[in-house]
Amino acid sequence: MNVSQIAVRYAKAFYLAARDAGMLNKAFRDINLIQSAIQDNPEFRDVLDSPVITDAEKISVLKNSFYPFIQPLTAQFLNLILLNNREIFLPDIARNFIDQYKKLQGITYAQLTTTKTVDKKVVEKIKKRLSERLKSDIQLTPLTDPEIIGGFILNIEDIRFDASVRSALQNMKKELTRTK
Secondary structure (H helix, E strand, O other): OOHHHHHHHHHHHHHHHHHHOOOHHHHHHHHHHHHHHHHHOHHHHHHHHOOOOOHHHHHHHHHHHOOOOOOHHHHHHHHHHHHOOOHHHHHHHHHHHHHHHHHHHOEEEEEEEEOOOOOHHHHHHHHHHHHHHHOOEEEEEEEEOHHHOOEEEEEEOOEEEEEEHHHHHHHHHHHHHOOO
């Protein structure tokens, strides 16, 4: 079976189980916690991927790391993943669950990068306009990066609108240095 199919099926099954149990928001929080731990700690992922570490040891690591902080439904789901030897797919399962949650809840994540902190009123106006255009609930994260010199960069999921001065200067340099 294709790796992505495995991740999608497990994520969908957990999504449906959490929805039916009325714990979808808590499951989303739990999966975000797990995904953050995997991304922030390469050693943790190495434990999950290791063929040398036994299933019992992996279960012990998961119990000590997450079980005090997650719902019993999520703990059961992690046990199922381990029992079926699917722990190497856990990062992909988490990512797919989060994607399904956002899509089915009508949430779109966006980032606005500017050189200086943007006023909250401006951020709210941008969120409102994006929400109207995309017909979605927008979760906008403002970021600052003085390296862009001026202008802004707007990332909406996989789409990037780069109206920064840095980008314009780089494009101009390419045009001027291109050999004819």
